């Protein structure tokens with residue numbers, strides 16, 4: 001039988017199967033953060049249970065942590081409710097154990113989906129779960145990785161297993177050469193624009209094709225990260241040399257005596273030629289343009305050369321109503337060219353786009369230029385302490401601050417505004433994050449999603465701009 | 473887990489597609505380390521005209537009179553009627569906790585986002601998928617008839633309308649079984665503890681690097 005990558009990952013983790021196909025799936029890696037774990041630990045405590053395998057757990061605090069004021073220690077977290085949640089994680093990890101814990105202010109602390117791969121704690125062939133929807137990120141390493149709810153977090157903690165039914169498989173085939181300054185983020189947004197935010201519901205996506213092979217691991221992570229925004233349970237990319245190169249020498253990667261054995265296995269982690277998928281979607285990479293969202297759902301997206309649509313462009317009444325509501329919330333008039341929309345804030349960060357290559361790309365645009373006068377705040381928030389250190393070693397922090405950007409400590413920051421970084425009502429933000437829902441970056445805030453390069457270009461221009469015009 | 477067998481409940485229509493979990497329960501309320509008390513903040517940004525923060529006295533806030541759940545005719549609703557892709561976005565289980573805490577026991581829509589759908593079952597909340605024409609009709613009837621109620625029978629997998637029409641829905645056998653009996657899934661899984669240990673031992677032997 002010819003098998004897809006998803007088939008292989010699934011079958012190698014089934015411990016037990018119920019009659020209706022519900023399987024008990026073994027979980028290799030459990031990533032834990034402060035927001036979705038306290039109730040799970042509490043549940044364990046109440047039932048007198050322990051962690052089935054503490055050495056599968058890698059934990060960090062990222063959602064609630066501030067991006068400045070670190071010198072004040074835990075006191076730097078001014079919001080007392082946030083502080084309690086972060087302290088609760090520390091107490092729980094102390095009581096229950098973990099393979100690794102990167103607490104607030106640890107030099108390796110960062111966004112959970114950035115530090116997993118960075119530490120080599122995400123390895124090909126693993127099942128990876130986390131109480132966070134963007135766990136799909138880790139699928140870039142040919143893992144079966146998905147977000148789970150808190151009850152499931154507790155279930156994995158207590159049993160090392162997850163109850164799951166197999167999804168259908170979708171192959172997203174992206175062939176051709178990406179144009180200059182067109183990135184993995186643009187592939188993701190264009191895909192969601194094409195299939196919709198529910199287009200992947202019920203599916204596990206495998207990204208394949210020459211354009212995907214041509215992406216770095218970081219680009220693949222950006223793409224898999226956004227698979228959940230297409231509704232898919234998981235996103236995946238097969239193992240190749242790029243994967244193996246990336247993992248070499250990472251702290252939790254296999255040691256020398258096991259490396260060759262591991263690599264030999266990893267090389268089997270791709271779909272067999274001719275394996276059947278339940279659905280296939282194709283994108284031509286060479287025709288993709290930089291993308292910017294205009295609405296309150298990631299599927300509300302156009303090319304930078306495009307304009308805001310009008311409700312009457314859509315025939316489905318529910319959709320038309322949704323578009324009208326989005327335009328009102330976003331404070332936009334139909335037919336406005338994207339390049340005429342002025343912005344108030346810029347956010348470069350989040351588990352989608354806060355890795356070193358993202359920062360390099362944005363710095364490349366910011367170098368020698370300055371943030372426009374109408375931009376009140378342009379934030380650059382590295383995904384982890386190690387990304388920050390690397391960026392500083394390359395002098396990127398200096399490029400950003402010289403250009404008028406603020407350089408912050410790592411964390412989720414303005415991606416979801418659970419910490420002090422947020423939009424005020426009505427403020428418009430060019431953001432490299434992954435969700436433009438109403439209120440996502442702050443009550444009443446207006447979010448436009450785009451790539452790091454495009455965010456930097458918007459910061460410089462003061463409105464959305466085609467980054468390619470800044471390149472020549 | 474709370475059982476779900478049958479329900480005869482008042483229906484409230486939330487006529488929107490792509491209702492995300494940020495809208496169901498905004499992030500500022502996720503700082504709680506508890507599992508309960510989220511009901512007053514369900515749909516917080518739509519439901520109140522002022523901005524909500526944890527610890528506020530909700531009785532003193534200004535409700536948005538236009539928001540459907542604030543309308544007197546839907547007071548005490550146990551069934552929420554919605555459109556496509558309800559519960560998309562963040563994996564926060566606080567969303568079903570808030571819906572449940574508010575008093576809702578079942579959701580009816582055309583489709584639900586994957587993680588949210590899973591989370592509902594863990595909390596005795598039944599998400600029911602019906603076809604688009606069926607949902608369209610339910611919306612029309614709910615709007616036309618004040619006090620519109622539906623009867624849901626999980627065992628029979630049916631939704632019965634006041635006019636007697638019976639709508640059938642699909643639910644996975646294992647989930648149905650857990651929900652009907654209010655079973656503790658962790659307890660169920662631990663009955664397979666030996667199998668898990670066996671699987672783990674084999675894995676440790678074949679891929680020792682995963683157990684560093």
Ligand code: SF4
Pocket residue numbers: 062063111112113132134350351352411412415416433434
């Ligand atoms: S950066 Fe944003 S999307 Fe990513 S884990 Fe943090 S809050 Fe979630």
